[in-house]
Amino acid sequence: MADRIYLRHSTDKQTDARQRHALAALLAAGAPVYEDPATSSRRLSLDRAGFTRLLHEAAVGDTIRIADAARLFRSVADILALRPVLARRGLHLRVESGLLSGIDLASDDPGTKMMVSVLAAVLEFQRDMISENTREGVAAAQTAGKTLGRPTALDTGQAADVVAAYRSGTAIKALARQHHVAPKTIRRILDSARARQLPDRLHTLPRQRDPHRLDDVAGRGRSPPRSPASRWACWCTGRRRRPRVEGYRQRAIRGRICSSSPVVPTHHRPSPGTGASPVKIAFPATGTASLRQPTRVRRSAYIV
Structure with a gap:
């Protein structure tokens, strides 16, 4: 059987000098030390790295030595989860100072169980009172106009x-x-200062004039409207948006789209027997086809 020392302090501004003073005899004897520095008591003991390493290295019959019960647990839920683990591993838990110095807190007798539960409830109440006092102090300082935390880098x-x-x-x-x-x-x-946020209405931003854009040359806020023949050609090619410059405009320059030809949309197609000719669509590979039924053109087509 060996003694194993466990140390813990809550913040990085605290030290374990008081705990080492209470455990000075065991430290002088060379007992192994397991620490959890700057670890909050709200984190359960079984979830702490130092205490978990202690459980892995401890053998059956070893005794865990702590300077104060609050260094290991501060809530009823923590001690209720810890005691079965210590009992299964055959470990003992003893406090070196105070009224509990002669009691094994890992014992399974009813008296020890009741005393440990009451002690954990008192420690939990103490921790909650400390948190409540801290919140009240912070609220009072903010009401008085005091700046909390470290000073700002820029005034x-x-x-x-x-x-x-x-x-x-x-x-x-x-x-x-x-x-x-x-x-x-x-x-x-x-x-x-909300300097990097976009305004609610983006059109209120000042727009720089670009003489190379058609809408700036025309003095409008949008592109010039297209002719009916252009819109019909875009629908036949399956493009809902405005075609790219290298697509639509180059084909218009080559004369493949003739805006002077009459265009009759499919939903305004004359009924049979009226003498009007249907719309003619020329495909690059298959010649000329006649659309007498409202059929969606899937291939690239040009009006002739």
Whole structure:
């Protein structure tokens, strides 16, 4: 049978000096130490890396030594999940200081079980009171106008200069190099000022004039409307959107689409016997076909 020491503290600003002082005799004897530094008590003991390693390395009959019961568990649910594991592995749990120093907390007798449950309930109540006092203190400090946490890297005037420079066109990385901060700090300042959000109406943004675009030359906000022959040709080719420049315009230049030819849509086709000729569609490979029924053209077609 061997003794195994377990140490834990909640935050990185705390130390385990008090626990080591209570366990000084065992440390001098060379007992192995297992630690969980900066680990919250809300995390169950079976989920902690240091205590899990202790369970894997412990043998039957070994004793787990802790300086305070709160270093291992602070809730009823934690101790109720821990005691069956210790019992199956044949391990003992003892506290080195206080009224519980002579009691094996892993024992299965009813008296120990009741005492451990009451102790865990008291420790859980103590932890909840500490959390409640902390929240009240933070709320009081915020009401008084105090700034919590570490100081900001840039003051209010520098943050306003960053926002103005970004809106004038300066890049985020350039602003970070200029103020000797990380780009994430610049993005946080811009997000707090809502400088990187798009406006609700995108058409309110000023648009730069491009003389090479047809809509800018015409002075309109959209492209010029197409002729009925162009729209009919796009429907025959299966293109709902505006054709690309290298497709529709080149075919129009070659004369494959003749806008001067009369176009009769299929849904306005004259009924048989009226003497009107149906629409003629010329396929590049199969010649001329006559559409007397409203059939969807799947292949590339051109009006002749």
